[in-house]
Amino acid sequence: MFTIDQIKESHAKVKTGADFPNYIQDLIILGVKGYDTFVKDGCTEYYGVNNFTASTEEKYNEIAISSTVNKERFIQFLVMHQDGETDYLSFCNQAAQCGINKWRIDIVEMTCTYFDLEDNAVVIEKIPN
Template identity: 70%
Template sequence: MFTLEQIKEAHSKVQSGADFPNYIQDLIILGVKGYDTFVNNGNVEYYGVNNYTVSAEERYPEIEVAALPNKERFIEFLVMHQSGQTDYLTFCNHAAQCGIAKWRVDIIEMTCTYYDKSGNEILIEKIPD
């Protein structure tokens, strides 16, 4: 099974959203099946086979997530991030401003789904190979 240290090593190679596809490939090699990222504090829960989980504790001070989602603006911020124009913390702040409370990466389905505070799906995107 994978460890938090192995995940941190893979994540250390990520400089911007443009590096995300390579990060996913590294996680596949480790046996990660998916993970949930909580925007309000940066906590990430990774999961694998047989209900195996590893949690990375919060990474940054609490961010207030907007009560109502703004999908259109979020997509603009997402495109900026994926093209390498913003760093991770900036993206998290942008996501919070747009009402994104969490995102779930499903490595089996190769999707990333963004949710609001009520657990509603706001956007589902395919992860590039």
């Protein structure tokens, strides 16, 4: 089973959204099947085989999530982040402004799904290999 310390070591290599595909490859090696990251405080719950889970603590002060979803603007912010134009905390603030509550990485399906406060999928994207 994986540990939060192992995940943190892999995550430390991520400086921008452009580094994300390599991070996913590291998680696969560790045995992580997926994870949910909550925008409000950066807490992440990782899951693996046999219902194994490991969670992080809050990463930053709580951010209010807009109850109104702005999908088009969020996609613009997402592309900027993936191009390396924003850091993690800036992206989280932008996601919150656009009504994104959390994202779920499904490593088995190689998808990233962004959800609103009502747990509706707003954007689903394939993770590049």
